[in-house]
Amino acid sequence: MLQMGDEVTLYSVVFVVVLLGTRSPIWTTVLTVSLYLFLALFRFPQVPTSRARQVLHPAKGVSEVAHRGGGHDAPENTIVAIREASKNGATGVELDLEFSADGVPILMHDETVDRTTNGLGPLSQMTLSDLGRLDAAAKHRLKDKFAGEKIPTLDEAVEECIKLQLTIYFDVKGHPDEAAVALKELYKKHPVLYNSSIVCSFEPRVIYKMRQSDPEVVTALTHRPWSLSRLGDGSPRFSSLWKHNWMTLMDIVFDWAHHHVLWKLCGISAFLIQKNFVSVDYVQYWAQRGVEVVAWTVNTKVEKEYYQELLQVNYITDSLVEDCEPHY
Template sequence: MLQLGDEVTLYSVVFALVLLGTRSPVWTTALTASLYLFLTMFRFPQVPTSRALQVLHPVGPGNVSVVAHRCGGHDAPENTIVAIRESSKNGATAVELDLEFSADSVPILMHDETVDRTTNGSGPLSQMRLSDLGKLDAAAKHRLRDKFAGEKIPTLEQAVEECIKLQLTIYFDVKGHPDEAAAALKELYKKHPVLYNTSIVCSFEPKVIYRMRQSDPEVVTALTHRPWSLSRLGDGAPRFSSPWKHRWMTLLDVALDWAHHHVLWKLCGISAFLIQKNFVSPDYALYWARRGVEVVAWTVNTKVEKDYYQDVLQVNYITDSLVEDCEPHY
């Protein structure tokens, strides 16, 4: 639940900004009241805390969960069955599965919108049927390509069945396609009810999470966020060369960040907030804990960082490797 202090701050800020913009107490009151009614009528409640904790802490309360990013893409070809198996063998308690769709609308595992970066093929997923994808080598561009040569791009169903067999918690990372993703996941939860207690649906796009809650309000969900993502790349470099565009996107970043922390999380009724590791601190984790939301950090790829999250912050983290230090994927 949103705390009383949050309510007062949220509506006070909105009231002040609208009043400054309109100079009309009537319009200001009406618009602020409309926001209150909108959040009251259309927000989703969080799932029961006991079930969220079961998903987020599968090895027990207080124990940090280690999530293999893209199924552990440093240790094996990302988003493949062999990567899921390697992650389990190397001690992961959960894996992140990136959900995309083939041209014939089959849900598959793939991070990008094209197959170029990870396979021996080329082209957008939107133009490749499942039969086309089945001919590709998903290990072709991996550093351990010789060891894992011939690994295939799995369907979502194949990956989920492997995770269930290995008793791994699943973080479904949905890249887009709100309606298609919600429908596919709803069918998956219907076929495998164990997922309600062993998985969480995550996305950078609030629309995806809201649509998922509309489709099935019993699913545990999370928003994913990186501050300054509109104006800067993952390594911090400016995304645009134009100073004016950079400043405009920076302003939008401020608004988006405020919305995530004060409106969107409540509207979607999330149970976790996945945030880029550089922004996590004890105070930040406490901020979300007071709202009944768990912090999960990404991407934590060195032993020093892992020890800090494990022993000091006691916050779940997502990592590219379970066995050695490595550079992060943004």
């Protein structure tokens, strides 16, 4: 639950900002009260802490989650990646949900097949049959070892994870309506997922839609501060100075909303944050609100020891077996 101090701070900040902007005490009061009523009426409660912990900590200690199934160790978002992750000791796997042109939920990170397969073109123009003819290992560093690996459907991947007893982090890339329908059907088909999976997204609308569809599902928001104005390595996203400054301002607003409004509105159980922003104080900040921190993407032995021994929070990694390049 949001602490009383948070409540006072949230509405005080809103009141002051609106008052400075409008110079109208009446409109300031109306808008602040409207925000309060909106959150009171439309927010979702967090799922019980005991069940959230069962999902996030299926075994004692810190959970090591294979990013995209462990994209360094095997072709990302494939069945073989899931199997390799399990063999290498992962507690769970993070899998990206996308859709084929004929509406079938599949595993794919990008909106095109260009980066990971021997095909070209957007998913929106490829049916499941088209995707079935592609080699999902074609661009991987171990392409010879895993040649011919196929793009799996969501259902195929989930059945493999259940068989291997892996926790699933569903990373929904978009399509909030379609994703909510597909995942609701999946949870209905496999009730074990309520205690062994979590739905995550960078888009708050996706998480809110999921909670509307099925409020019993454990959910998380994914976030990287300054993502609108800067790339993952910190370099500016835009060459135009005015556009960079405008998006920087939007980053500040978006970050504030994540930490003070959106998490509460969606009733999340975890917050997936880019590793560079995680600290002891940050973990405590969320713990006071009943939310667990999960860091991404942690790719070196030294970093993993830091998260396991000092911070004691779950992390997502590209490799279970060796150090690999930073991933933003």
